[in-house]
Amino acid sequence: MQHYTIIPVILCGGAGSRLWPVSREMHPKPFIRLSDGQSLLQKAFLRGAQLPDVSEILTVTNRELFFKTEDEYREVNVRRLATSFLLEPFGRNTAAAVAAAALYVAAKQADAILLVLPADHLIADQSAFAKAVEEARRLAEQGKLVTFGIQPVAPETGYGYIEADGHRVLRFVEKPDAATAAAYLKTGRFYWNSGMFCFKATTMLEEMRQHCAGILDAVQTCLTQSRCVEGKGLTQCELEPDGFAKVPDISIDYAVMEKSDRVAVVPCDIGWSDIGSWSALGELSTADANGNRVEGEALLHDVENCFIHSDGRLVGAVGVHDLIIVDTPDALLVADKARAQDVKHLYNQLKASGHEAHKLHRTVHRPWGDYTVLEEGDRYKIKRIVVKPGASLSLQMHHHRSEHWIVVQGMAKVVNGEKEFFVAANESTYIPAGHRHQLANPGVLPLVMIEVQCGDYVGEDDIVRFEDVYGRA
Template identity: 50%
Template structure:
């Protein structure tokens, strides 16, 4: 389900109608927090913006990273932006740093933990949140807590890497170790001071990158050339393991980073046979199994301890104890020159979404949805013609020198090489079927002449 252009953060895995990103933002409701600031890769910008719009955060500022450089530089970009905005404010603005792909079942306990961390952060501590372990997990790093600072609050004695099973058993028995959650609360200026001390090369590159920005809609584009020079490092290695100001607040809030399908099964609601089922699923003599059906009926008979994941373009069947090996399948997909690792059949664009419902040697059929007021770029194709049939709504079509409306049950034809565009002038979604035909049907056969969304 997680693809390069549609990763886990944007999936609806555990929170009903909310994606993991949307659930992360919703977790802050009722707290005294500013509008969220997002940092994401440039190729995910429209998906992130659309999900924030759906959550009622249309004005969210999104900093775009042209390259992934891990968490220390990402947090530095946000801190630099916040300190600039609070330049005339004597108080150091506090940053609550949250990964967008964590599950937290007990939101009240999470918010109480954040409140406990605030006075520590005001005192200049760099606070991380340590998860109270409920089993000897070998897949997480741990934090050994030191001297007590207050209720559920401690100095950090040391961070330790993922342990083997025997060591994890010892950590659990001691009661002195917490899982490293990767969530933080600290002052923006305080973080930059620590980064200056321990990784000045990262800070210098981030300062140079964010000194040259361009605002595009809700996006802040940093200088790609300067950011390319930034070393890649996590906030743990770059700062938290080196600073003498690290503190930890213990958190027991039903946390999981859902790093695998087996982890998702562990935290999901199950039936009397231990099955977690989502979608159109029929089971018979099935136990301890996770089934997700995206687009069709999935039936299981006489199976135990499996993971079955069905999407519109792929099917995974795995033993629950072997789900980590799915990365081997992904590598095979890449090596074979396939495309399933890149995206789902449904692809989100700033103007809406399209679903590639059928294709052959010289044709492709898409179902296209255009949001009210949105417009595709003015473009041309060298190798394909297009036939559009409107299913619902009204389309304003530019076809060469002509501009006209196409309504329900009407169609229009765009010849090869014709400059054209498609717009939804109405107040409801425009849905249409597009039939492409030609010698080459790749998405890179697009020459854009004009685009309101800043695409090249």
Template identity: 50%
Template sequence: MIYPVIMAGGNGSRLWPMSRELYPKQFLDLVGEKTLLQETLLRLKGLDTAPPVLICNEAHRFLAAEQLRQIDQLNHNIILEPAGRNTAPAIALAAQTTLASDENAMLLVLAADHAITDEKAFRDAVNSATPLAEAGELVTFGIVPSHPETGYGYIRRGKALGGAFQVAQFVEKPDLETATDYLATGEYYWNSGMFLLRADRYLEELKAHRPDIYECCLAAMKDTQPDLDFIRINEQAFAQCPSESIDYAVMEKTERAMVVPLDAGWNDVGAWSALWELGNKDSEGNVCKGDVVTQATRDCYVLGENALVATVGVTNLVIVQTKDAVLVADKSQVQDVKAIVSQLKAQGRHEHRLHREVYRPWGKYDSVDSGQRYQVKRITVKAGEKLSVQMHHHRAEHWVVVSGTANVTIDGNTQMLTENQSIYIPVGSVHALENPGKIPLELIEVQSGTYLGEDDIVRFEDRYGRS
């Protein structure tokens, strides 16, 4: 049986300001109506596969779980990495997980943040690769290049075997002249980072070539802890694991590497220019999302999240407006957006890490306003959900219900609030907020006090395992 293994650990800094550390690009609907993660899973329909295994960062666990739940693919199937260690260890964790229930498990390793426009061609390539993987070959998918690209690694094909080829060489990202030469030979493919391989064969190869990674992952999986829909591995054991990609750890060393060509409109959505390439363009070559008005504008990507964005007399720009940031970049320079993210980190700012609107397992909050000793948030609690039982040392809170129904408990006393009603929570009071209704609860929270940071929360009970 084929088990899709979805790697969802990236941060996508080149797609700032939409992509942030705590809400990276794989969880955003940048290309279609669904998020990149959801699109990755939905394109598997038509293949004979087992339920997916998702590997993600601890900080993204509730985002991942909610997005799997929305497409009915959440089934205690999320492995949490306590620290990022690249793809070779992550795939080893998935291999051990699937082999525990299926000794013949095959892994279809996919990135959560890629786009594919021809889904049938993708499925056909997987079906073509399946007999090779069953026979013990380690198969990667090589993207048929459409132009000389300097942003990808390449795979040089060797001897033909049916519709596949032995891998002759993995090569690093080339300069433009070298990439042009690669394209002319017809022997090179872009390295997609997608694989199909038997779980037991992968572990055999990993043990042979990188026994240090193999042993660390084996130790990490010996002490797993189920937690809601998540699988927690041994944090201390995994912390000792070297960080290495599957390419360096296994694929460049094995004698059983095969490449199956894939021509399916693949894009790694690595920068804003990729979204311009994938988007539906108007007569002037512009891709516009949100409330956008253009005049004498050509070949631009313009996104307005919550405000009108107007452009006049500009060409070849990327303009992205979010609630707390605006990016303006030349489309040819968007690979350097990550340098802005580095500057924000160095300056101790928070815009690289989270949005003004922050998602939680119970819903979300939007930081509407803040100043000296006060902060205003709009809080949305999903139907049937509850915030943790908590207390603050430095701030008091005043809640006003905008819509829906709230059950509020303060120091053991519970009362129900409805639209236009309000309540005050003094500093040091143990309190909880719950939505007992069938519709989302919307309320305005006004915080006041000497310190208003999110780390001033002492949790006593929490249904999401955060206490």
């Protein structure tokens, strides 16, 4: 039998609205770090990288998350696997992402099998996962579109289900109510729909051509108009926005899996969770004698069955029970544990009102490093800026604000108008409004500085870029 290359495809997107305020639009659920220091995205990367014969990881993600994703991979890619990126200008659901991945891979390797992995899931048993993938691979080689069915341990109402007879899929069903879910469990024929898939790229393209040709044609047209750049071990393709906007917004389940007669399922018990709420995330922590799970620093008195997460501040709780308390520098969540799924309503309210807390944290990641807003008021803003070694910000100018830069660690290389000079630790410089300027870190250690902005307007959109190595407008 022909040997097919297997390429893990990581889908990294979504808002993770049920995990607000840690998850934001520009810092979605895959980037949440667990107690071992690794993010869900890094775990997904390693999940694919540790499989036999894998030499490349393909990721489909938002253009704005590319540099952040690249940084995450760099920390764990010890094997120096090749990484490829399909960069979406905005979300268009999983059918578009899968179509783009299948077309991209088929054009390079007609004998490739794709293993589609959501970036925000957790799998505890890598060995069982590898065995399930090998079983799925054999079915995929036979021309099947394979999905992974998770052995249910409770009548969950938050998951879709797959009814199966062995490997044969009988039907996909929507998220059931509690009574229906309990009835499903009793039959022994139903599995949770994991959202993971395995198939030959050519098989998926054949089925898309039959069941959702409009999606496939739109993505194909978009790809032909897209810009791809190849470097050492890294390829990135930016999907052309106008063409991508014409792709229907629909899931791969609806578009193909529920219609095709070539679908198979691999039932598995791999310690899977989609970490769909703070309750699920809290279960990963060890409970104390009173059932409390704490991440961070907390003082508790007469507290039972609570989950408390704090990024830095001390949390005090007295006489409360069955609560979720999540504290971040700019937002605090207090929720009844039984209503964990409803956190998404707060996120949706913030987004509808245009509040920045749905999109950004006070610490914002950029290709060159990050900045943290320390304080903001009428006509001023104070930031802590960290620039990676060897990195530089764009050559830019602001119309409405001046900036004072104080270096506290490292050495800064500064362009200010017609002058170019260095600023060492415990030194400062002043950038008047209207001056072209640029900040760079020529050293081998992170550059840390405090920036004080003053002016009529200190919004992030008051920026004119003249040169930018990261391809931003």
